[in-house]
Amino acid sequence: MVNLTATDALFLDAWEPVSDLPVWQWVQENIVLGSDSELKRMDFDLVPMHKFCFVKFAEARLRRFTMMVAAQSGKTSVNLGYAAWKVRNKPNDCIWYADNAQKAKTFYKLKILPWLENCSAVKGMIPKARDKKTNTLIQFDSMNLHILGAEAKGNRESVTAFEIWADEYRRWPKGAGTAIDNRFKTIREYKKFVFSTAGDENDELHNEWKSGSQHLFFWTCPHCQHKQTFRFGREATSLYPEARECGGFVWDTNEVTKPSENTYNFPELEKTVRYECENKDCKYRFKYSERFQLIKTLEPIQMNPLADEDNVSVHWWEAYMPWAECAWGKIAVKFIKATYAAKTGDFEPLKVFVTETLGEPWRVPVKAQFTRGKVLERCGDYSVGETWDVQRDLSGRPSVCHVITADIQHGYLYYVMRQVRKLEFGGGSRLIDCGKMPWFDDLRAYQMAKKVDSGCVYLDCAYKPNEVYEACTAFGQWIDCSPLQHKSGRWWTGWRPVTGADNDYFNDVVNGIAIRRPWRDSNRDINIGKSGHARQIRVWEISKSHYRSRLFEYALPGLLPGWEIPQNIPNEYVEQMGHVTKRPKTNASGQVVDEEWHESGRHDFPDCEQFQLAAVDIGGWR
Numbered sequence: 001m002v003n004l005t006a007t008d009a010l011f012l013d014a015w016e017p018v019s020d021l022p023v024w025q026w027v028q029e030n031i032v033l034g035s036d037s038e039l040k041r042m043d044f045d046l047v048p049m050h051k052f053c054f055v056k057f058a059e060a061r062l063r064r065f066t067m068m069v070a071a072q073s074g075k076t077s078v079n080l081g082y083a084a085w086k087v088r089n090k091p092n093d094c095i096w097y098a099d100n101a102q103k104a105k106t107f108y109k110l111k112i113l114p115w116l117e118n119c120s121a122v123k124g125m126i127p128k129a130r131d132k133k134t135n136t137l138i139q140f141d142s143m144n145l146h147i148l149g150a151e152a153k154g155n156r157e158s159v160t161a162f163e164i165w166a167d168e169y170r171r172w173p174k175g176a177g178t179a180i181d182n183r184f185k186t187i188r189e190y191k192k193f194v195f196s197t198a199g200d201e202n203d204e205l206h207n208e209w210k211s212g213s214q215h216l217f218f219w220t221c222p223h224c225q226h227k228q229t230f231r232f233g234r235e236a237t238s239l240y241p242e243a244r245e246c247g248g249f250v251w252d253t254n255e256v257t258k259p260s261e262n263t264y265n266f267p268e269l270e271k272t273v274r275y276e277c278e279n280k281d282c283k284y285r286f287k288y289s290e291r292f293q294l295i296k297t298l299e300p301i302q303m304n305p306l307a308d309e310d311n312v313s314v315h316w317w318e319a320y321m322p323w324a325e326c327a328w329g330k331i332a333v334k335f336i337k338a339t340y341a342a343k344t345g346d347f348e349p350l351k352v353f354v355t356e357t358l359g360e361p362w363r364v365p366v367k368a369q370f371t372r373g374k375v376l377e378r379c380g381d382y383s384v385g386e387t388w389d390v391q392r393d394l395s396g397r398p399s400v401c402h403v404i405t406a407d408i409q410h411g412y413l414y415y416v417m418r419q420v421r422k423l424e425f426g427g428g429s430r431l432i433d434c435g436k437m438p439w440f441d442d443l444r445a446y447q448m449a450k451k452v453d454s455g456c457v458y459l460d461c462a463y464k465p466n467e468v469y470e471a472c473t474a475f476g477q478w479i480d481c482s483p484l485q486h487k488s489g490r491w492w493t494g495w496r497p498v499t500g501a502d503n504d505y506f507n508d509v510v511n512g513i514a515i516r517r518p519w520r521d522s523n524r525d526i527n528i529g530k531s532g533h534a535r536q537i538r539v540w541e542i543s544k545s546h547y548r549s550r551l552f553e554y555a556l557p558g559l560l561p562g563w564e565i566p567q568n569i570p571n572e573y574v575e576q577m578g579h580v581t582k583r584p585k586t587n588a589s590g591q592v593v594d595e596e597w598h599e600s601g602r603h604d605f606p607d608c609e610q611f612q613l614a615a616v617d618i619g620g621w622r
């Protein structure tokens with residue numbers, strides 16, 4: 001018997017013959033799940049959807065696999081399990097794309113590396129030398145595994161691979177996925193694995209999913225034998241275009257679960273949550289404890305008969321998952337809370353529920369198409385110039401705030417003035433006045449007459465930016481502020497230049513926390529006037545698409561409570577609202593691939609109203 005040194009043992013381990021176990025079985029035997037998992041190993045009885053993925057992954061013909069699923073779906077574990085299997089059994093160069101470089105770095109450190117080190121079959125293959133193991137690349141003897149951010153063009157063009165994983169695809173920049181496809185399409189063995197929570201209806205992820213097999217997981221009702229998926233509600237959604245009469249999540253609303261109009265007893269409500277069979281002759285209501293009986297009958301069924309056989313897509317969501325956080329009672333409570341927020345005009349929690357709990361694409365509640373009558377439905381019981389009374393909170397702060405937004409067009413300043421009321425005083429935003437005036441001096445005089453704070457005046461600087469900057473630096477000053485108020489420690493008190501950007505959102509860091517939001521501000525150095533003396537100015541950028549949507553798909557349809565226009569609103573305002581529409585964008589075969597905003601005439605007032613909605617976010621006045 002020869003004593004093996006540690007190095008020999010690693011060497012032998014690394015060169016064990018390639019396994020001929022099916023991928024799912026290899027993963028089950030070799031992968032130990034991290035401490036953040038409720039399971040130690042993958043359990044395909046509890047989560048049969050994962051086994052389906054591994055079986056499909058292993059098919060030689062597979063080219064595309066798209067998982068559009070809930071946040072808690074085990075999607076990352078499935079793809080990491082496959083990655084580990086590849087390193088060991090079928091090595092070739094691969095790229096793991098996170099949506100940005102920061103996420104890629106964190107993911108490498110906290111997920112990929114510990115995951116591979118935790119797998120004894122792969123551990124010995126991880127290079128020891130530091131230069132073979134950087135944040136962006138692990139150089140195994142047999143393959144390179146790159147870990148990159150998809151937002152940088154260089155990362156999409158400089159590296160070649162046979163297989164790529166596209167993590168959180170919904171957050172990729174527009175066109176990035178297609179750019180990668182075009183680059184790799186000549187590689188015969190190219191495989192693309194997309195896995196993500198859902199984004200917006202008809203975005204790139206949704207289209208990628210639609211082009212695939214659209215496998216859904218059906219269970220069989222033991223009482224009526226009807227096969228059905230878990231589907232949360234009854235209304236039509238992007239995934240289920242037909243409404244239904246019965247079926248889905250149900251719960252009791254009574255004096256125990258909802259003691260008053262605005263209070264719920266969630267622990268009691270959770271106990272009453274059931275899943276109703278969608279067969280109207282059955283309507284059996286399953287308890288959560290019966291869930292596993294249904295999971296045992298799951299079978300994947302392809303919903304898209306036209307898909308190429310090498311293009312597989314799957315969907316499942318939290319109701320299918322065994323984790324404690326995905327218990328049916330918890331899901332219902334998340335929904336109730338999100339719906340409650342939507343009633344106050346905050347749709348973000350509902351969007352998070354749909355995209356991350358249901359794993360379904362978000363569909364805007366109302367399509368933008370505004371006739372005169374529709375716009376006039378927003379008329380409140382007041383006339384131009386009539387304001388709400390000012391009240392004070394306990395600290396003496398006023399209940400309302402006036403905001404002026406203005407847009408330069410064709411030698412005029414179009415403006416909208418609104419009064420915004422704090423939520424604790426009933427919320428809402430009413431248009432007080434709108435119109436056009438010749439130039440900045442007139443706007444200044446108007447602002448003073450109406451006693452509006454300079455910091456609540458927003459001027460579009462997309463057109464004639466230098467003149468706008470000059471006007472904005474004329475009335476105001478820099479003052480010191482706490483870094484909590486602004487990270488720069490400086491506050492600008494004057495008019496604010498604002499501009500629409502093509503971004504859907506911006507990444508920013510606020511008080512040390514990375515956030516995404518539809519606006520950002522940045523300080524710029526500019527030269528003012530003929531003397532050209534340098535000054536610093538703060539410019540606000542807002543997402544055009546976000547605030548267009550907020551105006552035309554939420555405010556005008558009446559989904560933002562208390563968002564009003566006066567009875568005698570000028571005709572031009574009403575007409576301009578009809579000039580902006582959203583149109584489906586189709587490809588050569590007539591399939592809807594995206595939607596885009598379209599303007600068919602002047603849109604100064606819509607622009608001013610978008611800035612108004614942004615100003616509320618920027619000022620934190622909701």
Ligand SMILES: [Zn+2]
Pocket residue numbers: 221222223224225226277278279282283284
């Ligand atoms: Zn049934």
